[in-house]
Structure formats: C-alpha cells, structure tokens
Amino acid sequence: MSNTRYSSDHEWARCDDGESATIGITDYAQEQLGDIVFVELPSIGDNFEAGDEVAVIESVKAAAELKTPVSGTVVEINEDLEDAPETVNESPVEDGWFCRLELSDASELDTLMDEDEYQEYTSNLE
C-alpha cells in the first residue's frame, strides 16, 4: 500500500512500476456517495492532465466525477465496472479501480498525500 497516493478530492493513484498508475476513489468517497449504480469510463488512448474529469460516477442519489490526480494516457480500463458498478462500493481500492494511466510526469505522485497523511486528512473532516 505504500505505493498508493491520495488526493484531497478522495481519489487514489497506485504506481507499482514507476511508469503507470491505477486510479480510483477512496473508501471515504464511496461511503459519501452511497450506492453506486453507474460508471462511465474513459477510452483507451485518452490523454488527461491532473485534475481532469476522467470518469462519471453516479449513485442513486447524486452524480459525481472522478478527477485524475495524475496526468497521463489511459492504457487500461476496468470494463467490469460497466456491468457491476457496485464493485466500487464493495472494493474501492482493489477491484473497484477505474483505469490505468501511463504517467506523463511520475513526480506528480510526490505532491499527493501518503496513507498516513490521507488518514489524518479524512479524520479532520466532518
């Protein structure tokens, strides 16, 4: 888990190979959204800057978006989410990943929070 970094918008990015990162939403975010019923994923080859909206997430109650915490090109998407969006509730940081980006600037990861910092950040939220 030490390779996982977190944004203040409750997204995570995990980089195991130094070149690409898998991204998704945190347990805190899925808890806030409630039952997730629809996910719209990006397409492979799409380019994004950090902060761009890469996916649409809809719960029964509300619509939200996944903003990528890192810049890069989409190389893999989790198509299973299209038929089973509830996976994001059940396993937000493992099976509920959204997509993998080939990083355009791996140093962006250093600007994000680590596990301890993120825990402290959420514990200070209401």
Next chain:
Amino acid sequence: MLRSPLHDLHIELGAKMGPFAGFEMPLWYPDKIVAEHKHTRAEASLFDISHMGQASIVGEDSASELERLIPTDLKALPVQKMHYCCFTGDNGGILDDLVITCLGQDYFVVINAARKEHDLNHLRTHITKSAVLEHTENALIALQGPKAAEVLLRLTPQICDLNFMTMGDFAIKGVPCIVSRSGYTGEDGFEISMPAETAMKLAKELLNEPEVRPAGLGARDSLRLEAGLRLYGQDMSTDTTPVEAGIQWTISKSRRSGGARSGGFPGADIILDQLSSGASRRFVGMLPNGRAPVRHGTEICIKDGTSIGQVTSGLFAPSVQAPIAMGYIDRNYASPGTQVKLLLRGKLLSAEIVRLPFVKHRYQNTVKIQSSSTGGKSNV
C-alpha cells in the same frame, strides 16, 4: 438546522444525515438506499417524516373556506377519508400538494416541509372564518411495505378496519396516535402522527418487529419515483398546472365546468380551460436506454436536437433495475411508445415514453395475514 424528535435514534442507527427543507434528516442508514428500497418493497420500512407540516383547519365553515383554495369537493369527503389535493395559484400553477382528511367539520392537512411556511401563511391569509392550527408538537413516521399491515396489526388489533386513504385514532403499544393508511412509496402502508415525546418509544417498538428496518429520505425518493408520484419543487411548481402535471383527477367533478360548484378556486379559468382543451405539455414517464441515470433538468429532444421538454426527476431505479425518469413534454410526443432523445453530457440518448407508474401500486384495503400481498389495482 431543525431536528426531528427521532434525531438521537437516527444517530444511534448510524444514519448518514443531510439537510432537507431546514431539517437535518436521515438520508440513508448503513444498509444504504438500494437495500432500504428493496426491503420496503419486500417487507416493511420505517421512515421519519417529521419534517412535514401538519395542521388543522378548525371551524364550521372549514370545508367552504378550504374549497376557495383547493379544487376538490371537500363537502363530499366522508369523515376520516383522505384526499390528495393541491393549492392552486391565480396563474393556475400548483402552490403545493397536500393530503387532506375530513374530521367532521374540521380538516387535517399534511403539507410539504419546504412549503410549510408558505402554506400556513396562504391558509391564514385566505381563511378568515376558521382557525388554522399548526401541530409542531407532533412527530410523523411512515411504516411502508407489504408487511406493514401485518406488523401494525400485531401491535394494534383494531387497525384491521382501516382502509386505504382513511385515518383514525388508535393506541399503538399504549401510545395514542393518529394513523392513516397512506404513503409515498406505492406500497401498502401507514403514516402515524403522535406527540413528539412518544415518538422515540413507538419508533423503537416498530423497529423491534422482525420485518421492520429503518429507511431514509433517499429510499423514499427512489420509491416514490418508481411509483410515479410527483415531488413538489421538482416535478411540480407554481409554473405547472394540475392538468399539465397529470393530477387533474384531484379536481372533483363538482368543481369542473358544469359542476354544482364549478370553479371558485384560484386559477379556475385557466385550469378549467385546460381540462376541456388539453394542456400544451404533459407529464410523462420515460425509460432511457442503457444504465446511465438521467437527472432533473435534462433536456428532452427530438433527433435534430430540438428541445421538446425537460426531465424533472430521474434516477437508477432499484426495483426496475434500470434508469427511469419523469418530466414535461410537448403533448405531440406524449403518447406511450414514442421514441425521444435525452441530452446527456452532450450526447443524445434514446428513451421511450411510458405510462406511469414504473412499479405497480400495491395499496390494500384489508389486512391480509400470511400473504405476500398480491397487487391491488388502485391508482393514485
């Protein structure tokens, strides 16, 4: 932020709280909306709806006084019977929707939380011969679902005589309550009004029953939407008439053109004209293709992108297992089966116009024990 008398219970149950019409109310409990929704359709759920307004109109002229504001034949409403109505405005628009119960010469109303102040002011401005009393001292809970009657019968054997859209006084586990057989889910169920200080005891008694689980306002919204029930402020407003909103059945025959007491309510000329010639737009149900929920404010279009209406409510419906939506559409496109487009995130998504409700109403008149409630045919 106002709190319900059941606030501490919601916290104890682990509710996710949120603001609603000036109140801090439970949006969902740890089971979350989908499970609460499905439990309501299968068993019974307890909803706290204490944010809603409760008031009485007291005095011998109350029926006539109210009929000047509401296009319903209140004089013909039998004692203890309830009627779904609306307050109309001078432009024919809906000022609020409400459920009214005849208590003899007096009437009891349940009004929307967000319109409470408006409605009480409206009543007090126009009603001069009767007194308008708000019952802020009362809590209001709803027990909804096919097992609701069975549960309530266990606690109150006298409840077996209570028919759909009827109200009566009962003691539930020793707590004096006003119970009505009504609700906002499309299922059989009850709404129970009681003094705030007794609400906690009664809510806990009900939650002790094996069939009953708590449900929040999130599930209440998804359930009412599947049942095709309009939400004031979203599906209806001062800019929509009862005819446009498809609730023209709330306008009694005697108050229509040619009726014994025709008109005599705000906006009557506009509304009665729409009743005879039809409104230019109509309230319809829609089934969008795919899985994406379509929300309030989405444009309804034809193929070339020309707008023909707007979605007013929509979500991914837990029991239908598909997105559903309701909204206003040009009457030329309002027939069930018509294919339309919805403008979603810059793309045109196909949808079909369908009849409401999306899930058949299962209102009941008799208390059936050990049955899983086969569907009734009543349509509200």
